[in-house]
Amino acid sequence: MSRSEGIEIARRALDEMKKAGADKAAASFVRGEQNELNADAGEFSLFRSTVNISLGMTAYCETRKGSISINSYDEASIRKAAQDAVEMARASEPDPANEISPASKLEEFSFGPAQAESDLMYDRLNDLIAYTKKEYPSINLEQCILDFVRKEAFWANSNGAEFAESSGIYGFFAMFSAKEGQDASSFNYSGANHRNLDKALKDWGNIDELLRQSTEQLRLKPVDGSFIGDILITPDCLGDFLGMLNGTYTGTYPLISGTSPWKDKLESQVVSPLVTIRSLPLGPEVDAGYSFTADGFRAENATLIDNGVLKFFTLGLYGSRKTGKPRCPSGGGAICMDAGNETLDEILGSTKKGILLGRFSGGNPSSNGDFSGVAKNSYLIEDGKIARPVSETMIAGNLASFFESIRAVSKERVDYGSGILPWVLGSGVHISGK
Amino acid sequence: MKYMDIGRHRALFKGYTELRIQENSSRTVSLLNGDVVGNTSSSQAGLSARSYARGAWGMASTPELNDAGIAHCINRAWENAEILGRKAGKKSYDFDARPGRTVTDTDGLNPMPDQKALISFARELDAYCKTRFPRLSSRSLSISCLDMEKNLLTSDGAEAWSLTPRSMIYAEFTTEYNGEPVELYTVAGGGSRFGNVFKRPEDLFPELDRLWERLEKKALGQYAKPGIHDVVLGTELAGILAHEAIGHTVEADLVLGGSVAADYLHREVASPLVSLTDFANTALGEPCPVPIWTDDEGTLAEDAVIIDRGILRSYMHSKESAARMGHRPTGNARAFSFTDEPLIRMRNTAILPGKDKLEEMIASIDNGYFLLQPSNGQADTTSEFMFGIVEGYEIRNGKIGQAVKDCTISGVAFEMLKTVSMVSDEMSWTCAGMCGKKQSIPVGMGGPAVRCRINIGGRS
Numbered sequence: 001m002s003r004s005e006g007i008e009i010a011r012r013a014l015d016e017m018k019k020a021g022a023d024k025a026a027a028s029f030v031r032g033e034q035n036e037l038n039a040d041a042g043e044f045s046l047f048r049s050t051v052n053i054s055l056g057m058t059a060y061c062e063t064r065k066g067s068i069s070i071n072s073y074d075e076a077s078i079r080k081a082a083q084d085a086v087e088m089a090r091a092s093e094p095d096p097a098n099e100i101s102p103a104s105k106l107e108e109f110s111f112g113p114a115q116a117e118s119d120l121m122y123d124r125l126n127d128l129i130a131y132t133k134k135e136y137p138s139i140n141l142e143q144c145i146l147d148f149v150r151k152e153a154f155w156a157n158s159n160g161a162e163f164a165e166s167s168g169i170y171g172f173f174a175m176f177s178a179k180e181g182q183d184a185s186s187f188n189y190s191g192a193n194h195r196n197l198d199k200a201l202k203d204w205g206n207i208d209e210l211l212r213q214s215t216e217q218l219r220l221k222p223v224d225g226s227f228i229g230d231i232l233i234t235p236d237c238l239g240d241f242l243g244m245l246n247g248t249y250t251g252t253y254p255l256i257s258g259t260s261p262w263k264d265k266l267e268s269q270v271v272s273p274l275v276t277i278r279s280l281p282l283g284p285e286v287d288a289g290y291s292f293t294a295d296g297f298r299a300e301n302a303t304l305i306d307n308g309v310l311k312f313f314t315l316g317l318y319g320s321r322k323t324g325k326p327r328c329p330s331g332g333g334a335i336c337m338d339a340g341n342e343t344l345d346e347i348l349g350s351t352k353k354g355i356l357l358g359r360f361s362g363g364n365p366s367s368n369g370d371f372s373g374v375a376k377n378s379y380l381i382e383d384g385k386i387a388r389p390v391s392e393t394m395i396a397g398n399l400a401s402f403f404e405s406i407r408a409v410s411k412e413r414v415d416y417g418s419g420i421l422p423w424v425l426g427s428g429v430h431i432s433g434k
Numbered sequence: 435m436k437y438m439d440i441g442r443h444r445a446l447f448k449g450y451t452e453l454r455i456q457e458n459s460s461r462t463v464s465l466l467n468g469d470v471v472g473n474t475s476s477s478q479a480g481l482s483a484r485s486y487a488r489g490a491w492g493m494a495s496t497p498e499l500n501d502a503g504i505a506h507c508i509n510r511a512w513e514n515a516e517i518l519g520r521k522a523g524k525k526s527y528d529f530d531a532r533p534g535r536t537v538t539d540t541d542g543l544n545p546m547p548d549q550k551a552l553i554s555f556a557r558e559l560d561a562y563c564k565t566r567f568p569r570l571s572s573r574s575l576s577i578s579c580l581d582m583e584k585n586l587l588t589s590d591g592a593e594a595w596s597l598t599p600r601s602m603i604y605a606e607f608t609t610e611y612n613g614e615p616v617e618l619y620t621v622a623g624g625g626s627r628f629g630n631v632f633k634r635p636e637d638l639f640p641e642l643d644r645l646w647e648r649l650e651k652k653a654l655g656q657y658a659k660p661g662i663h664d665v666v667l668g669t670e671l672a673g674i675l676a677h678e679a680i681g682h683t684v685e686a687d688l689v690l691g692g693s694v695a696a697d698y699l700h701r702e703v704a705s706p707l708v709s710l711t712d713f714a715n716t717a718l719g720e721p722c723p724v725p726i727w728t729d730d731e732g733t734l735a736e737d738a739v740i741i742d743r744g745i746l747r748s749y750m751h752s753k754e755s756a757a758r759m760g761h762r763p764t765g766n767a768r769a770f771s772f773t774d775e776p777l778i779r780m781r782n783t784a785i786l787p788g789k790d791k792l793e794e795m796i797a798s799i800d801n802g803y804f805l806l807q808p809s810n811g812q813a814d815t816t817s818e819f820m821f822g823i824v825e826g827y828e829i830r831n832g833k834i835g836q837a838v839k840d841c842t843i844s845g846v847a848f849e850m851l852k853t854v855s856m857v858s859d860e861m862s863w864t865c866a867g868m869c870g871k872k873q874s875i876p877v878g879m880g881g882p883a884v885r886c887r888i889n890i891g892g893r894s
Contacts, residue, residue, distance in 0.1 A: 034773075037518075040687060040690070040691065041687070041690040041691045041692075043522070043524060044490060044518055044521070044522035044524065045490065045491055046490070046491040046492070046493060046518070046775060047490070047491070047492050047493070047514040047515070047517060047518040048492075048493040048494070048495075048514070048775060049493070049494045049495075049510055049514060050482075050493075050494070050495045050496075050773040051495065051496050051497070052478075052480065052495070052496075052497055052773055053497050054478075064470075065470075065473060066473045066474075066475075066549065067473065067474045067475070068474070068475045068476070069474070069475070069476040069477070069478075070476075070477050070478075071477070071478050071479060071480065071497045072479070072497060084475065087549070087550075088473055088475060088549045088550075089473070091473075091548075091549050091550035091553050092470045092473045092549075092553060093469070093470045093553070093557070095469050095470060095471075097469075122518075122521055140691055140692035141691075142688065142691030142692055142815070143687075143691065143872070145872070175691075176692075177691075177692040177815045177816075178692075179692050182694070182697050184692060184693075184694050184815060184816050185815075185816070186814045186815065186816055186818065187692070187814055187815045226660050226661070253466075256466055256467075256471070257466055257467065257572040257574065257608065258467075258571060258572055259571070259572055259608055259615040259617070261614075261615075318471075322469075361812045361814070361820045361844075362820065362822065362842055363808075363809045363810060363820075363821065363822015363823065363824070363840060363841075363842045364809045364810055364822055366615075366616075366617070366839070366840045367608060367614075367615035367616070367617050368614040368615055368616075370839065370840060372822075372840070372841055372842040372891040372892065373820060373822075373842050373891065374818070374820045374842070374844045374891070376814070376818075391816075391818070392818065392844065392845075392846065392889060394660065394842060394844060394889065394890075394891030395891070396660070396841070396842070396891050396892055430660065430892070432660040432661065432891060432892075434661070434662055434889055
């Protein structure tokens with residue numbers, strides 16, 4: 001599909017919504033083509049080729065809003081969807097926060113290859129399977145998925161904001177566990193996204209190290225008793241914790257609902273001064289970013305937390321208008337945390353008693369930031385050394401308190417393609433065995 | 435979108451092939467503190483073909499619902515299977531064909547609701563909450579309706595049409611206590627169209643009253659004491675236990691991928707009081723919340739008796755996993771959207787009711803907990819499970835006491851289930867959640883109340 005065809009479809013959708021009675025409108029048109037290889041239980045299983053289309057149309061009647069999504073773009077379908085979107089908007093309630101982004105001349109972006117290298121995809125995945133069998137014979141590669149998605153995305157609104165982006169990205173995900181006789185490790189998983197297949201899959205994210213760790217995690221026991229200790233969070237797990245932090249403190253829902261404990265803390269110290277978190281959709285460090293936000297602004301890189309000071313919530317246009325707080329110019333994705341000054345070995349050496357947290361399996365945090373869950377694929381740290389892997393060990397704490405307590409951030413970081421994260425050490429977490 | 439005369443496309447099949455023409459339609463309305471923050475409708479229609487050749491699967495999909503699109507996908511799926519099969523050199527299995535030719539009975543099914551009706555319904559509920567519960571610091575109401583409609587044709591004789599609707603209403607209340615937010619939710623709904631499940635907003639007012647009462651108690655709650663405790667798990671928790679702790683572990687793809695359940699077939703994994711079945715469409719004489727008559731590989735769906743009086747009896751299978759293990763396919767292969775391949779999924783997984791009374795179960799505990807409502811959960815290949823708990827109470831001297839704050843429970847299922855000492859004679863079902871496993875999909879979960887010993891994570 002050509003750029004002009006795609007943007008014309010988005011413009012046609014706008015015209016139809018205006019004809020149907022919308023005061024304002026926004027439309028997005030995405031065509032995605034995916035080629036995917038699956039390997040299950042260590043053997044190739046599926047080669048899948050999908051094509052899909054998504055046409056999203058949002059109509060505004062004064063400040064009432066209705067949105068519809070279809071996956072066809074012939075004239076009759078667009079006309080009907082436009083009429084439905086306007087009808088939905090009319091059925092809704094006014095909300096002065098509903099608005100569309102200002103005019104912005106058509107900008108076109110492009111990154112990544114136009115086509116998948118299918119043979120190389122097969123070879124890379126085959127190499128990983130062979131490597132794992134040889135180096136880590138106790139590992140079951142439960143599921144591996146390697147895909148290439150070519151996407152043409154077009155966005156337009158009735159103010160005249162227009163964007164077009166073409167992208168080609170490879171994605172890899174692996175889930176695995178170790179088994180010897182009747183001893184088994186927890187499953188673990190990781191993944192990454194990149195624009196090419198230059199690197200072997202074992203070097204994507206931290207996969208090779210996680211495979212190695214799984215082989216150590218066959219014979220486990222819980223920690224003894226319960227204590228308050230340190231948590232050294234690994235980069236894979238840190239991604240989950242940052243997601244929980246956003247969901248509780250800085251995201252749209254907790255701010256609009258008023259439940260965010262940080263709602264009045266913009267420009268205040270909210271976490272340790274060692275923590276700087278950036279949202280870098282434009283990279284250059286990030287391979288799999290994006291060029292424009294879902295609500296129609298050109299994406300910009302932004303520092304969300306700067307040496308512990310809260311600079312931006314991750315609010316879009318609606319959330320910003322609703323709360324009176326600034327819109328996040330980056331859209332809130334492509335999260336990176338700055339590296340620290342100590343090596344991982346130094347940080348480990350300074351830890352008296354705690355857990356090296358490989359994966360966190362827990363309930364959704366409470367609105368006040370309390371979290372609790374199971375420490376999976378994790379190790380007991382004692383007197384600066386990894387003592388042993390643990391099972392059935394639970395941790396409980398508060399997210400803000402934990403991030404305030406962070407006293408070390410590693411120099412080393414792991415690149416996932418859509419984010420780059422270090423190891424972090426914090427304290428004050430309840431750790432309990434059986 | 436019933437696709438007429440799908441059978442004529444069988445002539446295009448080159449070998450084992452499934453052709454699925456599918457449409458997912460959804461309507462959602464979300465209110466937050468009275469504002470309509472979500473008012474969306476979605477329709478995703480398309481087709482996919484999946485073929486099996488030389489021991490490998492190939493699949494192709496397109497939104498182009500016409501003869502050219504169908505022919506293209508059937509050819510491409512076969513090519514993909516051949517390409518992968520030739521490269522990978524895999525063993526090929528003969529599938530046990532049990533073709534389904536079922537058509538969902540839609541007598542009495544209401545039409546899909548229009549958005550105006552949903553907004554009006556939600557606003558009435560919201561108005562009730564705003565007036566009746568002035569101490570709420572935040573209230574959220576969502577209505578979610580989903581239809582999955584599938585036309586299926588397979589080379590081994592299946593031809594089926596299914597419509598699986600689901601309609602849910604979620605309400606979440608937040609209040610403040612000592613300057614901190616405390617929240618709790620309730621969910622209502624079932625496996626049918628909105629007008630069949632919900633008649634009038636006022637029918638839900640008592641449930642909203644109960645939610646407020648429960649939230650007030652939770653606001654005064656204390657942290658649960660970490661460690662192993664005697665607990666009674668409420669019916670909703672038993673359902674998620676059946677799903678997370680046991681169900682995932684016995685999905686045959688996970689068994690082949692390393693689940694410890696591979697070592698336990700025909701062995702004792704639970705107390706003799708525990709029986710667990712993944713029901714296809716009818717349980718104990720009643721329709722299940724997510725009824726499956728023919729699965730997405732065309733297998734006529736039958737119940738999978740997983741645990742029978744404490745003994746692990748079977749797994750849940752697709753055609754290929756059943757062939758690999760020499761078992762019978764159970765009709766557990768399902769796909770969420772037309773672009774997705776069928777995976778082994780649970781359908782309606784439940785622990786069967788027993789003979790005990792809930793009151794007696796609580797009275798039997800001197801010092802423990804009565805845990806009622808889960809948030810989310812996760813399974814593991816080791817059969818270790820985890821659930822978040824958002825509503826629970828202490829039990830002291832056989833009586834329900836103070837509420838507890840949010841906590842997490844975990845255990846190793848095949849050890850924890852052996853501690854089950856009482857099972858209530860009543861059970862309930864829910865289909866509110868989505869099971870995630872490469873693709874999300876609606877599932878039904880059910881269970882009675884269960885007395886057992888479990889590990890609670892909290893603050894000492």
